[in-house]
Amino acid sequence: MVPFGFLDWFWLIAFIVLMVGSGVRFYRLGKRSESDFFLAGRGLPWWLPASSVYATHTATDTPMWVSGVVYRFGLSGLWYTFYAAWCSISAFVSTKIFRRSLAYTQAEWQSLRFGGMSGELLRGWVAGWQVFLNMFVLGWVGIAMGKVCGFIFGWPLWVGLIVFSSICGLYVITAGYWGVVMADFQQGVIAFIMIVIVSIWGIHAAGGAHEIIDKLHAMGEAGRLNPFNFTGFFEGDFPVAWFITMMFIGILGGLGMATAIDWFPEAQRIQSARTVKDASWSIWAGSALVIVRNALWAAAILGFFVLYPNLQDVKDYEMAWFRLGFENLPAGMIGFFFAAIVAIHISTISTHLNLGAVYITRDLYHHYINPNATQHQLVWVGRAGTLLLLLGSFVFGSIMENITEWLIFALWIMAAGVWLPGILQVLWWRFNGWGYLTAWIFNLVFSWLVVWVLPAFGVIPHLRDYQQFWILMILGALVFVPVTFATKPENMDRLVKFYVMCRPIGWWGPVRREAEKRGLLKYGEDQDQRRE
Amino acid sequence: MGKIRIRGGNKMGWIQRKWTAEQADRWTKEDYITFILSPLIYFLLALGVALSLLLLWYGWVILGVSVVLFVVMVKIIDPKLKAISEDYEMKQKKYLEELEKIVRWED
Secondary structure, eight states, rough: OOOOOOHHHHHHHHHHHHHHHHHHTHHHHOOOOOOOOHHGGGGGTHHHHHHHHHTOOTTTTHHHHHHHHHHHHHGOOOHHHGGGGHHHHTTTTTTHHHHOOOOOSSHHHHHHHHHHHHHHHHHHHHHHHHHHHHHHHHHHHHHHHHHHHHHHHOOOOOHHHHHHHHHHHHHHHHHHHHHHHHHHHHHHHHHHHHHHHHHHHHHTTOOOHHHHHHHHHHHOOOOGGGGOOOOOOSSSSOOOOHHHHHHHHHGGGGSSSSTTHHHHHHHHHHHHHHSSSHHHHHHHHHHHHHHHHHHHHHHHHHHHHHHHHOOOHHHHTTTHHHHHHHSSSOOHHHHHHHHHHHHHHHHHHHHHHHHHHIIIIIIIIIIIITTTOOOHHHHHHHHHHHHHHHHHHHHHHHHHHHHHHHHHHHHHHHHHHHHHHHHHHBBBBTOHHHHHHHHHHHHHHIIIIIIIIIIHHHHSSSOOOOHHHHHHHHHHHHHHHHHHHHHHHOHHHHHHHHHHHOOOSOOOHHHHHHHHHHTTTTTTHHHHHHHH | OOOOOOTOOOTTTTTOOOOOOHHHSSHHHHHHHHHHHHHHHHHHHHHHHHHTTTTOOOHHHHHHHHHHHHHHHOOOOOOOOHHHHHHHHHHHHHHHHHHHHHHOOTT
8 A cells, every 4th residue: 555645636636626627617618519529620730639538548457467467577678569550651641541531430431431230330340349349448448446555555445446437428419529639638748758767767776777778788688678689490499470460560550440459549539630731640649659658668667677577476476667657756746646547547538438429429329210300319318328337337337347358359450351341442443342341240250269269179279369360361361362352342422522522542552543434533533543 | 962943932932831721731742741841849849858857968969959849840830820710710601501411311
């Protein structure tokens, strides 16, 4: 337990009042329309969605995850956290294309890109999956807060889970995305300042940068300073093959949509930006901050390793960054640090509450149940959806210890077999809704077989995660490519409208020529494009 | 690599800095250069910040290179993004109405 003085409690309460107050303050803007409640009226300058991207992806469990991999692998652990690199390409490809589509959500994008029954099935599936996934993430992050509160105050897990998520729910229910993004901005600033302070303080506590390096050499652990400390091409904990796969998935994934689970919150931030340019820079800058944050943590965790080199239990070393703060900051600063942790926590909670609610409202209620709903009704459905997600997250959080392994598997399903189709839906005009739907369905089957069933019966060995990725990608392609060619292309009218509006990159020749024939693109434009 | 002649826009050397809306809508070499620079900057940023905090001289060099590359990238791609945005915002209202029609499930 960590002793809290008067000043510590003052910081904590002041920050909570500030955070909730700044969110609730935007109540009047949030209630105006569906577009305001979920996209802040599509009018935000780049730095607001950027700070929201950064704040959202800095959750209570993130320092635990980064601490764990850097403690185990040294600076090589940085690459485990490098998945945000997909935004480096996405900012200038899929972000631009998605912003031009004006779709509220990725589910809506599916019914814009793909028509007929397959488009509808995809929209319903993606919406349902996102409601579930956001509830799960809320439970996951909420229980991580429960653990932190248990470490600091000795509270039972459920207290930290329920109290802080409920506080956050207050301003998300009242002000919607306006509240989320405004609170995210100040939460992001507070969290970043504290990450810098604690990391520098931690390095100082370990004797300073030179001392850390000297001690690592003396301990025979100098390899931890090498970010490319590979253990072989295929062998060991950190093989080159894994690194190449990670870079391949991370960077090229930015060409497509829904190739990473982080795409879904980003998609909402992309649409909330006031222009295409603002959308691109918001995604780039927000993820650049994530990359910098991970590097700040990594250096400090090396200091923690020098202080505590022999921790074997993951539960001990995953708390490294928290311990650096709570064990070394002076009296009065502990409350400030905990307030920053609360900021980190509720910025993630607020995003997923509002994001899950947009799928309930826009893609399920507005699309299927009441297409003629008034703006007033839609805002209230958004609020009810937010409350539903909040309550569901308490249930998920309370059973999380038992189901984590299953749910990590569910996330893996999301990532592996639909990674390539996620790219093809943007790059290739001929890829159709049935191909994408098939990829989803067969990915469920193949991932069960490859990850669980076949190794359990000894048919194949237990494979490393990067091996599973390649196998699932190839197996999926063996099914969805033939299905795509065996079924009709999407309706040309739909494709032409989509192309003119979104201007996707890649293989769109027949659609472009049709658009040109209809006078929707200028002839010279097309000639120039072919010449290039 | 020879110079690529692009009609209708002013050029500053090899990189085009002034764009018409039609030109900016195409995928050009400025986009492809950005596709290379952008992940490279992230990569160098991660290394540069971590190594600089450990006061290693090459960390500062890497960080410096990432900042310079970022400035270069902004110079290359920002004018194009600006041209796309200005043109697109004028059409956005019409596209929003179109979107509502396309995605309505009764259709």
